Amino acid sequence: MEKKWEEMTAAEKQEAQFQKLLALKDPEGNDFKFQSAEAEAKYKANITRIKDAIQMKKKPDRVPVVIFPSMFPYLFAGITPYDAMYDYDKCVSAFKKFILEFDPDMHIGASAPGPGRFYELVDYKLYAWPGHGVAKEHCYQCIEKEYMTADEYDLLLMDPSFFFRNFYLPRVYGAMQGFTMLPPFTGILEMYGVAFNFIPFGLPPVQETFQKLFEAGAEALKWAGAMGGSDAELKSLGYPNILAGYSKAPFDVLGDTLRGTRGVMMDMYRIPDKLLKALDQQVPIMIAMGISTMQQTGNPLIFMPLHKGADGFLSDEQFRKFYWPTLKQVIEGLIEGGCIPFIALEGRWDSRLEIMQDIPEGKTFWLIDQSDIQKVRKTVGQKACLAGNVPSSLLKLGTIDEVKDYCKKLIDTVGKDGAFILSNGAFFDEAKPENVKAMVAFSKEYGVYK
Amino acid sequence: MPGKLVQLLSDLKESEALSYVQEALDKGTAPAVLLDEAKEGMAIVGERFSKGEYFIPDLIFSGEILKGIVALLEPKLKGEHGEEVKKLGKVIIATVEGDIHDIGKDLVVFMLDVNGFEVIDLGIDVPVQTIVDKLKETNAPVVGLSGFLTLAFDSMKRTVDAIAAAGLRDKVKIMIGGGQIDDQVKEYTGADAYGLDAMDAVKLAKQWIGG
CATH class of the missing domain: 3.40.50.280 (Cobalamin-binding domain)
Structure with missing residues (x-):
C-alpha cells in the first residue's frame, strides 16, 4: 500500500479497505483486542468470506450467511421496539443476544430502532414511532406528504442547503422552526453591513431552536456512543459490522421525502426539466454523503435502499429517463471513492434488471427481495454479488423444513459459483426464531464450497 | 366533437383536456355529457393499465386530470345530474x-x-x-x-x-x-x-x- 489513496484505482481502494479491516486497529492505532484467539480467527474468516463473495475473484470457503432484520432482534429478546428506542442499554443487550444466538457472519449494527428521545426533542414529523403514533409493539412508519411543493424546485436548485435549512427541515422537524428566520449564509461577504446577517441569531425563536438542537445533539451523541460500544464489543467476539452509512437514488431523494410518491410522479409529466435538474443536482450530494461516512467509520459498505424504481412504479421509458442515469452515476461515484454500494432492491424489479446490469464488476452487492433471483443472477448478478432472498412470509409462517428447502435451492442455483450471500430478502420484524436459526445453521453446513 | 375528451384524458393530455372542457362548457355543452366522456376516458386508462401499457404514474396522473375536469364541471352539474350512476357493487x-x-x-x-x-x-x-x-x-x-x-x-x-x-x-x-x-x-x-x-x-x- 505504497500508493497514495488519491492515486489508487477503484479496485485498489476497495482492496485497501478490506486489508484495513483484516489488520484491524483500535481508535488509538494499536492492534485491535479480540476477546479470544477464536474470536479473532472467526472475525478474519468472516471478513475474508464476505470479501471473496463481493470481489468475485474466487469462491469463499462457504456461502456467507447474514440476517438483515428490522425489529426482529428486539422482539426476539422480549423487549418492545419502544424499549429498544428509549433504553439504549436494553437495545444493545438485546442485539447482542440476537447475534450470539443466531451467529450470522456479519451484521449492520443495533441502530435500526434509533434514539426515541432524540426524535421527541427535535419534534420529528416525518415518522410515527412506537409510543408516538404507533403501538409500542410495532415498528416506526413513514408519513409521506409533499414536504416540498412543486413550485419550490427553483429554490432547491438555487441553493439546496438554504432550501433544506429554511424550508424543508423546519417542516419535518418542529424544533427547527427558528431556522425559517435565518439568512442565506452565502450573503455573508464583507465588513460593511455584515452584522445585519446575524440579527436572527439574537431573536428568541432562533435561540430556542439552537437550545433544542444542543439538547438533541447531546442525546444523539449518547446514542451513538451506545451503538459504537455495541459494534466494538461484537467485533471483539468475531462479528464484523462493515456498514459505513447510507446513500440514495436521486429519484428516491425527491420521491420519498421531498415531493412524495404522488408529487414526483406528477412532476414527470408537468415539470420534467426541473425534476431532471434536481436529480442531477443530487448526484454529487449522494456520492459525498456515502464517502464521508466511509471516512468517518473506516467501513466500506454504503446501504442504498431503492424504492420508486420498482416494477410498475415507473414505465420503462420513465425508468430509463428519470431513475437509472443518476442512480448509475451515484453507484459509480461511490465505487470510485472506494465504497461498496450495498443496493437493496426492495419489492420486485424484474423489468429493470437488464438496464441495471451496466455496472462495474465485483464492486457492489445487491439485496434481492421479491425479484426473480434466478433472473437477477443472469443479469446484474453476472457482475455483482447477490444476497437474499428468503421471504419474510416463509420466516414467519413456514416450517423449518420449508426454510431449509428454500435455502438449499438458493445455494444450489444462484449460489453455486460463489458471489452469493444467503440472507432474508426484506427487513423484517416478526419471524419464528427457529426458522431464522434454521436459515443460518443449515446454510452454513450445506453451503460449504468443495 | 363527441369523444374528443375521451381521447385527451386517456392519452393524459392534461392542459388540452382542461381547455377543451372549458371551451365546451362555454359553448353550452351539457356538463353531464362531458362527465360521461371523462368516465369513458378513465375506463380506457384502466384498460391500458391492466394490459401493461400504463403504469402507476399514469394512473395517478389520470386521476389528477380527472380532478381538474370535475372541478370545472361541478358548479354546473348541481341539480342537473340527479340520478346516480349504477355501481357494480x-x-x-x-x-x-x-x-x-x-x-x-x-x-x-x-x-x-x-x-x-x-x-x-x-x-x-x-x-x-x-x-x-x-x-x-x-x-x-x-x-x-x-x-x-x-x-x-x-x-x-x-x-x-x-x-x-x-x-x-x-x-x-x-x-x-x-x-x-x-x-x-x-x-x-x-x-x-x-x-x-x-x-x-x-x-x-x-x-x-x-x-
Missing part, C-alpha cells in the same frame, strides 16, 4: 390495524372506483371492529385488506376471524394485498385470495360480484 377497503401505509391501498381504491365499484375506503390503521361494523352496516360482498409490514399478517388474520365470529364469513369474499403478501400469508390469514397489484383487486372483485 360495494367493496370495503382498509389498511389493517397497526399499519399506516396507504400508497398501495389508494391505488386499489382508485382502480375499483374507475371500474365502477362503490368503494368504501376506511383509511389506514383500521381497527378490526370498525371493519366488522361497516360490513354489517353496508352488507358489502367484498372486503379488501391492505398491509405492508409483517405485523399486518396478524391484523389481517384477526380481521378475518372477527368477520367469521360475527357470522358474516360466508356472506363476504376477502382479498388481501401489500408488500410481503403471498400465498402462504393468504392461507395463514384465512382470506379468499391475494393480489399483486391494483388490477388483481379489480379482477377479483369482478369475479366475485360480476360486472
